[in-house]
Amino acid sequence: MAGTLREFLAGVLDRMGLTAEVVTRTEEDTLVLEIRGAALKDGTRGDVAGLVIGRKGATLDALQYLAAKVLGRHGAPGVRVVVDAEGYRERRREALVALAKEMAAHVLRTGEIEETDLLPAHERRIVHLACADIQGVTTRSEGDGDVKRLLVLPAGDGGEIDGNRGPRGGAGPGDGGGGDGGGGEPDDNFGNR
DSSP states (O other): OHHHHHHHHHHHHHHTTEEEEEEEEEETTEEEEEEEEEEETTOOOSOHHHHHHOGGGHHHHHHHHHHHHHHHHTTOTTOEEEEEETTHHHHHHHHHHHHHHHHHHHHHHHOOBEEOSOBOHHHHHHHHHHHHTSTTEEEEEESSSSOBEEEEEETTSTTOOOSOBOSSOSOOOOOOOOOOTTSSOOSTTTTOO
8 A cells, every 4th residue: 555655646746747755654553655855857956845845734735635535545444644745744743732832821821712823634633632731721623614723712711702812813833633513612622621
């Protein structure tokens, strides 16, 4: 299966006009495809890693979605796939954890609700889990579709939104948690006490 996905991803990169090494590794139930040393096929130099990663990881997310579809078509139940380039996913995870801690500290200090920018499910899950161990706060996703905002609220708020949003209102730095369809319920109960 790893060889099939490696060939598929290399083919997609080729159609994007890029050459790269695709290295696979397994982490528990996850197959990780790491794109390394991406270069333009015509020899032009520039921020090629940025092309592979995309704005806020959008290109990586699209490549990961396609790889997951290929994996699903080949019947690999219980196996997740992650596509990464030049360590972007770990850097993004670290930025989201720092953001979660900063937002939680603000909520604890002021009692105001904080919200992120729109985030995909796997990034919301990182924030939910980072806040889960912080006493006095809870989290909830809001919105429709796959990309939603995540709210950090004082624990015991009861989930009632009264418009008391924090002044920042955005996430700044730019497959996991579930969804709630925008009904205001906890997102897979991550971080809710």
